Amino acid sequence: MTENTLLKIENLKQYFPIKGGFLGRTVNHVKAVDDISFTIGKGETVSVVGESGCGKSTTGRAILRLDEPTEGKVEFEGRDVLGMNAREMRKMRSEMQIIFQDPYASLNPRKTVRQTLNEAMEIQNVVPKKERNARIIELMETVGLQKHQIDRFPHEFSGGQRQRVGIARALSVNPKLIICDEAVSALDVSIQAQVLNLLKRLQREMGLTYLFIAHDLGVVRHISDRIIVMYLGKIVEMGETKSIFENPQHPYTKALLSAIPVPNPKKKSERIFLRGDVPSPIDPPTGCRFHTRCPFATDKCRDEVPVLEEKDEIYKDKHSVACHYALDIQQGKHKPKYNMTDVRRNLDDEGTDNKSQEKQLENA
Amino acid sequence: MSENILDIKDLRTSFFVEGSEVRAVDGVTFQVPEGKTLGIVGESGSGKSITALSILQLIERPGEIVGGSINFKGEELTEAKNARMRDIRGNEISMIFQEPMTSLNPVYTIGQQLRESYKIHQGLGKKEGTKRAIEMLELVGIPSPAKRVDQYPYELSGGMRQRVMIAMALACRPELLIADEPTTALDVTIQAQILELIKELQNDIGMSVIMITHDLGVVAETCDYVAVMYCGKVVEYADVETLFENPRHPYTVGLLNSLPRHDVDQDELIPIKGSVPAPDEMPTGCRFAPRCPHASDICSKLPELETQEDGNDVRCWIYTEEWDGEKGVAVYDREHTT
Numbered sequence: 001m002t003e004n005t006l007l008k009i010e011n012l013k014q015y016f017p018i019k020g021g022f023l024g025r026t027v028n029h030v031k032a033v034d035d036i037s038f039t040i041g042k043g044e045t046v047s048v049v050g051e052s053g054c055g056k057s058t059t060g061r062a063i064l065r066l067d068e069p070t071e072g073k074v075e076f077e078g079r080d081v082l083g084m085n086a087r088e089m090r091k092m093r094s095e096m097q098i099i100f101q102d103p104y105a106s107l108n109p110r111k112t113v114r115q116t117l118n119e120a121m122e123i124q125n126v127v128p129k130k131e132r133n134a135r136i137i138e139l140m141e142t143v144g145l146q147k148h149q150i151d152r153f154p155h156e157f158s159g160g161q162r163q164r165v166g167i168a169r170a171l172s173v174n175p176k177l178i179i180c181d182e183a184v185s186a187l188d189v190s191i192q193a194q195v196l197n198l199l200k201r202l203q204r205e206m207g208l209t210y211l212f213i214a215h216d217l218g219v220v221r222h223i224s225d226r227i228i229v230m231y232l233g234k235i236v237e238m239g240e241t242k243s244i245f246e247n248p249q250h251p252y253t254k255a256l257l258s259a260i261p262v263p264n265p266k267k268k269s270e271r272i273f274l275r276g277d278v279p280s281p282i283d284p285p286t287g288c289r290f291h292t293r294c295p296f297a298t299d300k301c302r303d304e305v306p307v308l309e310e311k312d313e314i315y316k317d318k319h320s321v322a323c324h325y326a327l328d329i330q331q332g333k334h335k336p337k338y339n340m341t342d343v344r345r346n347l348d349d350e351g352t353d354n355k356s357q358e359k360q361l362e363n364a
Numbered sequence: 365m366s367e368n369i370l371d372i373k374d375l376r377t378s379f380f381v382e383g384s385e386v387r388a389v390d391g392v393t394f395q396v397p398e399g400k401t402l403g404i405v406g407e408s409g410s411g412k413s414i415t416a417l418s419i420l421q422l423i424e425r426p427g428e429i430v431g432g433s434i435n436f437k438g439e440e441l442t443e444a445k446n447a448r449m450r451d452i453r454g455n456e457i458s459m460i461f462q463e464p465m466t467s468l469n470p471v472y473t474i475g476q477q478l479r480e481s482y483k484i485h486q487g488l489g490k491k492e493g494t495k496r497a498i499e500m501l502e503l504v505g506i507p508s509p510a511k512r513v514d515q516y517p518y519e520l521s522g523g524m525r526q527r528v529m530i531a532m533a534l535a536c537r538p539e540l541l542i543a544d545e546p547t548t549a550l551d552v553t554i555q556a557q558i559l560e561l562i563k564e565l566q567n568d569i570g571m572s573v574i575m576i577t578h579d580l581g582v583v584a585e586t587c588d589y590v591a592v593m594y595c596g597k598v599v600e601y602a603d604v605e606t607l608f609e610n611p612r613h614p615y616t617v618g619l620l621n622s623l624p625r626h627d628v629d630q631d632e633l634i635p636i637k638g639s640v641p642a643p644d645e646m647p648t649g650c651r652f653a654p655r656c657p658h659a660s661d662i663c664s665k666l667p668e669l670e671t672q673e674d675g676n677d678v679r680c681w682i683y684t685e686e687w688d689g690e691k692g693v694a695v696y697d698r699e700h701t702t
Contacts, residue, residue, distance in 0.1 A: 188408055190635055193635035215551065216624070216626050219622065255553060258556075259553045260554075260626050261581030262626075263584045266608075
């Protein structure tokens with residue numbers, strides 16, 4: 001572990017039990033996060049991306065122990081977070097804060113800005129009582145709210161302003177790490193840009209570290225230093241932002257990037273269509289979890305779980321990928337099994353391709 | 365230039381709440397050329413969805429269409445009788461909504477809901493209707509359609525439900541499809557499937573599309589023409605290439621400058637300052653003036669939507685003789701995005 005590491009996650013697992021049957025016993029588990037490891041350096045912005053249900057929000061919540069992780073290790077500045085008792089954990093939370101997606105739901109509608117911010121400072125006791133008012137005004141100015149709005153209720157603010165209140169609340173306890181869980185997703189672009197610029201400025205001024213959870217890859221490219229791509233509870237690819245966008249190596253990352261509409265009518269991107277939907281995390285596919293939708297999948301992908309590792313020498317220490325064939329695909333040695341640009345192809349419910357299976361059978 | 369299938373002039377839809385009038389749609393003018401896709405972009409509250417509902421005459425009290433004309437293939441829809449509108453809806457003009465779960469009826473099977481359309485508009489019976497429903501589900505790429513036709517909406521995923529919505533909207537092969545944020549609730553990989561599907565079906569059937577969205581990426585990929593709306597008004601109407609290459613209205617420029625891009629590197633986003641004015645604080649002049657970096661004295665008067673040399677329209681004083689601000693002001697700085 002280097003000096004510079006702020007947060008270290010090791011083999012984190014989060015399984016949610018499914019109760020069922022006559023006696024309400026646990027019949028199965030939703031494997032929301034299944035054995036992931038990564039680190040975040042001080043002052044860095046790391047983004048976790050992926051589609052709904054890939055486990056990105058669960059990861060954020062597990063780090064803060066908002067949901068108790070099933071297994072694994074979370075270290076913050078070398079301290080073991082999961083081993084802390086309730087009192088230690090409360091103190092810990094002044095160093096790790098979270099901003100939620102929905103500013104409507106995450107602020108108490110019956111508390112004014114003053115009360116909301118005051119409560120946070122009181123619980124953590126970071127500022128002496130006498131100085132709290134001045135600090136609240138300072139915080140409001142920092143996030144771009146006006147002093148005279150201090151006694152307003154959440155409903156008196158617009159969506160962007162409410163998100164600023166959420167940011168002020170997170171900042172009020174002087175955290176080192178802020179987890180932004182889809183913090184700008186609900187905002188219109190013009191307001192979203194304001195909030196993104198604010199987050200960047202705060203990072204410069206206060207040396208904050210962000211774990212940014214988002215599905216909008218435009219936002220992610222703009223704000224992150226490094227990116228973690230998740231699929232069905234696993235990390236499939238992790239690397240520096242530039243490297244991920246310019247040289248994606250996992251077939252899923254490629255498909256994800258190619259799927260984003262480009263705001264330039266002259267640039268038509270070559271699109272890779274994924275078949276069907278994300279499988280259920282209750283009984284995730286064996287081997288590589290992406291094999292059911294991957295045009296490159298082989299028997300090996302069905303049987304062996306790929307390890308997240310640095311495949312490409314050029315990108316050593318910068319970019320790792322969990323795919324058996326990442327290098328072969330890149331060098332053109334391993335070809336896709338079917339045309340990836342036809343959207344109306346028929347699939348069966350497992351997401352496998354009827355036609356290609358039939359063809360395979362014929363060939364055999 | 366091709367014929368316009370839909371021609372809207374100065375459409376006004378207001379809501380009368382607690383004695384005051386909220387002008388949700390306040391003088392909207394645009395055309396949809398036949399076989400083409402028109403995008404309507406704007407942020408929340410700009411009146412995009414109300415415009416769509418107005419076209420189908422689906423505005424309910426306390427809302428009311430208070431003026432303007434909606435011309436569909438030569439027929440004036442604002443004067444159409446209810447019976448005629450029922451005949452048009454779902455048959456000649458169809459609509460897809462944002463949230464497929466709330467727009468599908470949870471207590472009927474997919475097949476029952478699809479058959480309804482065939483029964484009402486084409487008088488088909490149960491057997492024939494089911495056959496057509498299965499064909500339609502297959503057309504939109506739903507796996508095992510014969511099995512799916514007897515399932516309920518809750519048994520399908522979000523992407524599947526949106527496909528069912530599309531199947532339903534296209535059941536009677538409409539001439540105009542209105543898609544109101546059809547992919548906003550979906551993940552990008554599913555969004556890509558749905559947008560491509562709409563495009564392919566459009567080519568097959570030869571229909572025109574109105575694509576309502578807030579995503580400029582979706583606009584660039586799917587639309588031929590674009591109407592940019594702000595506070596109930598169209599501020600710019602242009603073909604898609606001009607809109608992205610040479611945007612004229614400061615609001616359009618503001619939208620492009622505040623968009624985080626995944627395809628290029630940017631140093632800093634340039635946001636639009638402030639926020640959309642509340643309905644009771646609506647400026648009487650140019651609605652965008654309080655947030656506009658170029659605003660001048662004349663902007664306290666309302667500009668008209670005026671046609672420019674290249675045939676595109678813009679509602680801004682900068683492009684008129686009367687402009688009293690800085691001459692030749694650079695509204696769009698292309699350097700920023702390239």
